[in-house]
Amino acid sequence: MAEVLVLVEHSGGDVKKVTGELLTMARQFGEPAAVWVGNGAADGQPRLAEYGAAKVYVADGADYTGYVTGPEADVLAALVEQTSPVAVLVASTGQNKEVAGRLAIKTDSGMLCDAVGLVSADGRLVAEQSVFGGSTIVHSAVRTGTPIVTVRPNSVAAEPAPAAAELHRLDLTVSEAAKGARVTEKIVQETGERPELAEAAIVVSGGRGVGSADGFEVIEKLADSLGAAVGASRAVTDAGWYPHKFQVGQTGTTVSPQLYLAVGISGAIQHRAGMQTSKTIIAVNKDPEAPIFELADFGVVGDLFQVVPQLMEDIQKRSGN
Amino acid sequence: MNIVVCVKQVPDTWAERKLRPGDATLDRESVDGLINELDEYAIEEALQLKEKHEGEVTVLTMGPAKATESIRKALSMGADKAVHLLDDALAGSDVLQTSYALAQVLGQIGFDLVVVGAESTDARMGSMAAMLAERLGVPQLSLASKVEIDGSSVTIHRQSEDGFWKVAGQLPAVISVVEKINEPRYPSFKGIMAAKKKPMQVMSCVDAGIDPSLVGLANASTEVVDFAERPPRQAGTIVKDEGDGGSKAAEFLVAQKFI
Numbered sequence: 001m002a003e004v005l006v007l008v009e010h011s012g013g014d015v016k017k018v019t020g021e022l023l024t025m026a027r028q029f030g031e032p033a034a035v036w037v038g039n040g041a042a043d044g045q046p047r048l049a050e051y052g053a054a055k056v057y058v059a060d061g062a063d064y065t066g067y068v069t070g071p072e073a074d075v076l077a078a079l080v081e082q083t084s085p086v087a088v089l090v091a092s093t094g095q096n097k098e099v100a101g102r103l104a105i106k107t108d109s110g111m112l113c114d115a116v117g118l119v120s121a122d123g124r125l126v127a128e129q130s131v132f133g134g135s136t137i138v139h140s141a142v143r144t145g146t147p148i149v150t151v152r153p154n155s156v157a158a159e160p161a162p163a164a165a166e167l168h169r170l171d172l173t174v175s176e177a178a179k180g181a182r183v184t185e186k187i188v189q190e191t192g193e194r195p196e197l198a199e200a201a202i203v204v205s206g207g208r209g210v211g212s213a214d215g216f217e218v219i220e221k222l223a224d225s226l227g228a229a230v231g232a233s234r235a236v237t238d239a240g241w242y243p244h245k246f247q248v249g250q251t252g253t254t255v256s257p258q259l260y261l262a263v264g265i266s267g268a269i270q271h272r273a274g275m276q277t278s279k280t281i282i283a284v285n286k287d288p289e290a291p292i293f294e295l296a297d298f299g300v301v302g303d304l305f306q307v308v309p310q311l312m313e314d315i316q317k318r319s320g321n
Numbered sequence: 322m323n324i325v326v327c328v329k330q331v332p333d334t335w336a337e338r339k340l341r342p343g344d345a346t347l348d349r350e351s352v353d354g355l356i357n358e359l360d361e362y363a364i365e366e367a368l369q370l371k372e373k374h375e376g377e378v379t380v381l382t383m384g385p386a387k388a389t390e391s392i393r394k395a396l397s398m399g400a401d402k403a404v405h406l407l408d409d410a411l412a413g414s415d416v417l418q419t420s421y422a423l424a425q426v427l428g429q430i431g432f433d434l435v436v437v438g439a440e441s442t443d444a445r446m447g448s449m450a451a452m453l454a455e456r457l458g459v460p461q462l463s464l465a466s467k468v469e470i471d472g473s474s475v476t477i478h479r480q481s482e483d484g485f486w487k488v489a490g491q492l493p494a495v496i497s498v499v500e501k502i503n504e505p506r507y508p509s510f511k512g513i514m515a516a517k518k519k520p521m522q523v524m525s526c527v528d529a530g531i532d533p534s535l536v537g538l539a540n541a542s543t544e545v546v547d548f549a550e551r552p553p554r555q556a557g558t559i560v561k562d563e564g565d566g567g568s569k570a571a572e573f574l575v576a577q578k579f580i
């Protein structure tokens with residue numbers, strides 16, 4: 001059976017949730033083969049086995065951790081050449097869209113960005129995309145080469161399907177051209193215990209309405225009561241009330257959770273672009289005219305400092321303690 | 322330093338954007354065009370780099386005749402000259418083809434630094450810098466929230482999922498910018514007047530050495546199979562807080578089985 005290549009998202013040997021989703025998706029179209037670029041594959045191997053990777057191609061060593069997108073694209077291009085896969089699936093992150101772009105050029109292939117679903121129709125892969133801030137649904141397919149698809153996290157539910165996940169170490173050298181941009185330092189801002197923003201099933205986001213950095217605490221507390229990730233509007237990250245990596249929107253992270261709570265956020269188009277495909281949306285805002293209410297499945301017009309504490313109290317009551 | 326900024330004209334995000342039923346391309350005629358938001362940040366960064374390191378800023382736009390509006394605006398912000406790649410053969414090009422066409426022009430006009438926006442509001446592909454770097458064989462210094470140039474060395478802060486990376490490379494290079502990087506200036510009256518006299522070169526595919534059989538809708542690497550406007554979201558329930566708003570939200574969460 002032909003392979004479907006899945007680029008693994010990992011950090012410190014841990015495999016991210018989205019990789020399980022992509023392996024689940026891949027299974028429908030061929031034999032899932034994970035591609036691990038960087039160190040720590042042996043630690044992540046059991047996870048990949050659990051989610052159905054028949055093989056794990058591994059490219060590790062210094063050349064694979066110290067450069068921007070070039071090495072990933074080189075490895076995938078070599079594998080496309082060697083294995084003629086049905087498709088290459090990568091999680092839709094800023095970094096991976098770039099990898100996909102370079103890979104598309106190297107392999108003369110079409111690339112489909114930000115898929116929220118993938119089906120096989122008339123013998124080819126068709127991706128579902130949600131464009132123009134979610135107002136239009138597009139189905140598209142590639143016309144040349146191997147479909148290279150960037151898939152949004154939370155597009156499908158990851159389902160275990162044990163497989164061998166046999167490690168295959170690749171004997172490749174990274175081209176000089178791929179080493180043009182050298183990473184000299186990685187500065188990681190800690191997320192703590194909370195789920196990761198892009199992958200979380202529930203996201204609670206706060207906007208300028210929280211009033212101050214201290215005010216933002218109410219958002220963190222609400223998130224914790226729901227086991228949710230914390231997000232923020234640009235107004236909040238600009239003001240320095242919360243770090244930029246939590247920004248949701250056009251120039252922040254795109255999220256597509258089961259539940260999105262927008263608290264004290266007006267719903268500017270750039271914010272909506274990053275959360276509009278959330279399955280259920282709740283808004284709390286004191287202005288009844290705030291555009292966020294146009295999207296909300298449930299909205300409360302009121303002061304967030306009244307509404308949110310009461311909501312938390314009720315959540316705590318109902319969750320049985 | 323010879324800096325080229327790639328500027329794209331996009332439909333106003335507040336206007337209703339639609340795909341045309343016939344060929345599923347974006348209806349660019351019926352809505353007002355303006356400069357892709359992030360490209361204003363790209364222009365600003367180019368201008369600031371020029372102010373620090375001297376040189377010249379060229380605006381490069383591929384797009385229909387209407388895109389001259391955006392070129393004028395870029396010139397009025399302070400760019401020195403413009404190149405407009407204008408050819409009917411380019412209509413409907415996808416991102417791969419656009420990167421090919423822009424790379425051909427860049428090869429012709431030469432550059433030390435290419436500056437692009439991290440993504441456009443209409444296509445949202447977010448890979449132009451990577452694609453141009455790949456095609457031109459130069460370093461990809463993308464998603465920059467900060468750029469520093471020292472001689473021929475460029476260092477940036479690259480926005481990442483979990484923080485940022487410090488990344489270094491050598492000129493010539495391609496950078497893409499995120500909106501944290503600066504605050505774009507408004508064109509001054511003087512700038513607007515001066516823009517009218519600045520050189521604007523129009524190039525066709527032939528001029529730029531672009532093979533017309535590789536660009537345009539008919540030769541695109543992807544195709545739209547079908548599309549539909551999403552039915553407007555069902556109007557939600559909006560309640561006014563009468564001292565029970567939080568509880569009502571909690572009831573909704575229970576009804577939806579979130580708690």
Ligand SMILES: Cc1cc2nc3c(=O)[nH]c(=O)nc-3n(C[C@H](O)[C@H](O)[C@H](O)COP(=O)(O)OP(=O)(O)OC[C@H]3O[C@@H](n4cnc5c(N)ncnc54)[C@H](O)[C@@H]3O)c2cc1C
Binds near residue numbers: 263266267270
């Ligand atoms: C190039 C570009 C990129 C951008 N990218 C992004 C992006 O990625 N993400 C993003 O979010 N924005 C982005 N923006 C900014 C965007 O345009 C908005 O400015 C921003 O989203 C506004 O944030 P906000 O909703 O928190 O603030 P505001 O628009 O000021 O809204 C605050 C809301 O809080 C409400 N409020 C105030 N007090 C209370 C209270 N006590 N209780 C309840 N409600 C209250 C108000 O009624 C108001 O609706 C971008 C802009 C540009 C130009």
Ligand SMILES: Nc1ncnc2c1ncn2[C@@H]1O[C@H](COP(=O)(O)O)[C@@H](O)[C@H]1O
Binds near residue numbers: 423444
């Ligand atoms: N037609 C075009 N003309 C000039 N620059 C473009 C064009 N299309 C894209 N770009 C550049 O590429 C960036 C990313 O656009 P996109 O690939 O559409 O997300 C934009 O911010 C521009 O800098």
